[in-house]
Amino acid sequence: MQTASADIETAANLLKLLGDKTRLGIMKVVSEQECCVCEFVELFQMTQPAVSQHLRKLKDAGLVRETRRGQWIFYSLNSDHPQFGFVRSIIERIPNQTYKLDELAAQAKRICCD
Amino acid sequence: MQTASADIETAANLLKLLGDKTRLGIMKVVSEQECCVCEFVELFQMTQPAVSQHLRKLKDAGLVRETRRGQWIFYSLNSDHPQFGFVRSIIERIPNQTYKLDELAAQAKRICCD
């Protein structure tokens, strides 16, 4: 069993990971819909490597999952994360980002693998 | 009115501030009881300046209040913070630290200004 202080450290590390506006934005977006890297690049107006590096941190922490579909790699929320309840309680309080996804769709910039 | 993206940035900055085990510990402790700096020094086994610097960040962000009582400056949770609901929802999920305060009391290291 973990000690309480280990738990507080675990929580602090999680919060630090979410304490970046790009990563927090990614987490909110993937809580609404799966997205691929090039969509995040559009959404956040960042370079592709910068987005990839944030995604890697989230993936290393087990917060997101990746699935390749053809050329694209889609990211989604990992609801099996041991602290998922904690993570969800935070994400819930972040303003909704669906309008951003809608804007992408309006510009025909969403990726669809039907 | 603030834009949603400004709000997500505000949230990220709050999470970053809480994303340090010392500051998160301080926030949990002051959510249970007022404490003065020398108590935090004992609780976290850190130097006094290191503790002071963390407290300053929390105070600058408006997360804690300070009250001088004689020689000591006591810190408490600021429940008037605009994002207090968000902050509380996080603090609630952090393991209880009262046992640490009890340990201090057992060593007669708690400060009392009656």
Add this chain to the structure above:
DNA sequence: TCAATAAATAAGCATATACTTATATAATGA
């Protein structure tokens, strides 16, 4: 008035973080 105690601040430093550009890897489709 002055020594002791509590706390804040300043300055310096090592490490962490978030980007940049360049390049490698992987999948597609002509």
Add this chain to the structure above:
DNA sequence: TCATTATATAAGTATATGCTTATTTATTGA
């Protein structure tokens, strides 16, 4: 097979962060 597109990774860099030690400021009580 090869150009194109998507993504990851590597290496470099500027800035942020969290400590350290030294010093200043504030309060108490003899």
